Amino acid sequence: MAEYRRRRPDSSTFVLDLLAEQLDALAPDGGRSHDVVDLGGGTGGSATALAGRGHRVTVVEPSPDALASLERRTAEAGLTGRITGRQGDAADLLDLLGPASADVVVCHRVLDxxxxxxxxxxxxxxVLRPGGLLSLLVAQRDAAVLAHALAGHLALARQTYADRSRFDHGSVVRLVEAAGFTVVASHGVGAIxxxxxxxxxxxxxxxxxxLAALESEVSQDPAFRALAPHLHVLARVD
Ligand SMILES: C[S@@+](CC[C@H](N)C(=O)[O-])C[C@H]1O[C@@H](n2cnc3c(N)ncnc32)[C@H](O)[C@@H]1O
Structure with a gap:
């Protein structure tokens, strides 16, 4: 059962490959390098992948320890100058960066x-320029319910199911649209x-x-998407 609950490295690879494809196809003035903000970017897993593809990345992150690791990781990857760490959190974002200053905002596993x-x-x-893109990755409630139940934690499964503050596809889409975005694509991550x-x-x-091919094939099927541990939503600001 421990294997069931483990977060596979493949899921982050899946998301970063998906995002890279989406940026190539959909970002404003496709083909050029973009100004990317990674909110709650932690130690820079996404930032180094995106900077390695030529984008300029600003990581806004509250944890000084994570920012120190980000700086080391950036130097080791030879990406100094392409990634900037700024200490702050979601509430500081607009003051730190200013309005209409980014082409892409990445917010992975932070919204909860x-x-x-x-x-x-x-x-x-x-902070997005008109037509800019949001890459959002959130944990989904229903997959957590199943994981807890299969691990034998039934009371926790019930509690998780009753917790309406946890996200699912419908609630994420409603929140994103209420903030002025239009959803472009949504994929389940890790369903299989x-x-x-x-x-x-x-x-x-x-x-x-x-497995990688199957994951990709089922990722936009609503039945599988609903059961995926994570949901990735790409949305464009109107
Ligand atoms: C689960 S980690 C995700 C890190 C990274 N985005 C990833 O996908 O690997 C959550 C991150 O959000 C940061 N965080 C916590 N509270 C935050 C807030 N209010 N605003 C922005 N980031 C926050 C944490 O310091 C941590 O780096």
Whole structure:
């Protein structure tokens, strides 16, 4: 069961590959390098991947420890000058960066830790230039309910199901639209991968490639998307 609950490295690769494709296809003036803000970017997993593709990334992050790790990671990756760390949180975003200063805002696994998701999304909309894109990744309630139940934590599963402050596809879309965005695409992340044991992948040649292909194939199917541990939403500011 521990394997069921583990967050696979493939899920972050899936999201970053998806985002890179979406930026190539959809970002304003496609093809050029973009000004990206990574809100709550932590130690820079997304920032280094995006800067490595030529974008300029500003990480806005409240934790000084995470910012110190980001600085080391940036230097080790040879990306100094392409990634800037700024200490602050969602409530500081507009004051720190100013209005209409970014082409893309990345907010991955942060919306459920901010004081107000609605206020944070409004600040993200305000720092984007017209037509700018939001890349949002949130944990989904229903997958957490299943994970707790399958691990035998049934009281926690019930509590999680009853917690309406947790996100699902409908609530995220409503929040994003209320902040002035139009949803361009939404993908479930990890719907299948979270359920397949590592031993199966190790035992069968080609299994990892088949799993990655299957994940991609089911990611926009509403039935699978609803059960994915994470939801990725790409939205454009109106
Ligand atoms: C689960 S981590 C996600 C890190 C990174 N975005 C990722 O996907 O790997 C949550 C991050 O949000 C940051 N954070 C916590 N409260 C925040 C707030 N109010 N505004 C912005 N970031 C916040 C934390 O310091 C942490 O780096």
């Amino acid at each position: 830790v901010v004081d107000s998701a609605a206020d944070a999304l409004a600040a993200m909309a305000a 991968a979270a359920l397949v044991a590592e031993s199966v992948l190790d035992a069968q040649p080609g299994a990892r490639a088949d």
